[in-house]
Amino acid sequence: MHEFMSWVASPDSIGLNLIIALAMLVVGWAVSDVLGAGVRKAAARSSRIDPTIVPIVRSIVVWTIRGFTLIAVLARFGVQTASIIAVLGAAGLAIGLALQGTLQNIAAGIMLLALRPLRAGEYVSVVGKADGTVEEVGLFLTHFRQSDGIQITLPNSLVWGNPIVNYSRNAxxxxxxxxxxxxxxxxxxxxxxxxxxxxxxxxxxxxxxxxxxxxxxxxxxxxxxxxxxxxxxxxxxxxxxxxxxxxxxxxxVGLHLPIPVREVRTLTSGGQGA
Incomplete structure (x- = not known):
């Protein structure tokens, strides 16, 4: 309590901490964007990297850096990060129970990336849901582009939970x-x-x-x-x-298009067919 009161009583410290915290946020966000773009460029230059995994890897890199940035900002203001992490863990558990469908999409996305039934650039059919070229398998959603140019987005759980027919996998x-x-x-x-x-x-x-x-x-x-x-x-x-x-x-060679033939009979007044 004494530390809190002394912190409140020092407006110069508040102003300095705010400036430093703002600078940390700007730098952290900028670094996350640069590294995220670097992941995409590195994947584009290497033929060994499957483009399907790039969006998820980029998201993990970006939000990991941003998460550490936020924790560092809180630590700058004297907040005990261990307590914050414990609170976030408890909140994450509660949110996870409330958002089971969302977690299913994340789990399905991981399974799609691990087992690779589809990859970016392949033409597939998710039976009963969508047909199209795979553009991206994200953390929550999978994006397809139909042959007519229309984009279709499906939750990962729907893609994983239905038969997948891959028309491009075999040569x-x-x-x-x-x-x-x-x-x-x-x-x-x-x-x-x-x-x-x-x-x-x-x-x-x-x-x-x-x-x-x-x-x-x-x-x-x-x-x-x-x-x-x-x-x-x-x-x-x-x-x-x-x-x-x-x-x-x-x-x-003289062979012509078949023409359907139908036999039509009419009945005369005497009941005989003609």
Whole structure:
């Protein structure tokens, strides 16, 4: 109590402490920003650092420095930092119990970074929640960018708690593509034409060997399935190109687009069909 009264009674000390405390805050915040930016630059220069972990590492570095800065400022005013840490620990426990969902997001974020089911730059589907390219896995939220440019943000617990389909992790993907041929056309010719198309396509991989096979009969149409492997980065280019080139290749050899046929019967007044 005596120390407190003597501190209050000294306006010069108050002013000096305020100036020093303000300077410490400014320097501490500036240092945290500089080191946070340094973490990002170091990660950008090194190919060995996974960009997925950079946001969380940056946040930890920045807020660790700021936390020590705040404790140092309190110590400057004579506050017992050990007591402050104990109070913060108790408050943290109470807040943690009240914010269990938030803590689940932090835990889920740690698991996402530890097990790596997705990484920044990969195209994934969180089944039932979102599809898009991973931009950032943060401490609480994961950010995705859809193919149409719209950004989607999900809590980490939703990402971790649902099936994740990663379309970019493997180097190659298999494309299954169907083409219809009408009944009466030469199936052998159609199959050989499509095999030639795939065999000379620059985006189709020779291994595993492409397959062209009849696999389904529909009304007025025989379906031929093309099964071919491509680099993951070329998957959609190959898919869209086949929509144009497969149909054109069949037409060039005299095979035409199937036309649905329906048999319509009418009843005459005598009840006989015509």
């Amino acid at each position: 190659t993907r298999r494309l299954d593509f169907q083409v219809g041929v009408r009944y009466g056309d030469d199936l052998d010719l159609a199959v050989e034409t499509l095999r030639g198309l795939i065999g000379h396509h620059k985006l189709a991989l020779p291994e595993p060997k492409p397959q062209v096979m009849v696999n389904e009969y529909r009304d007025s149409t025989v379906m031929i399935n093309i099964r071919v492997w491509a680099q993951s980065s070329d998957y959609w280019d190959l898919n869209f190109d086949l929509y144009q080139s497969a149909r054109k290749a069949l037409e060039d």
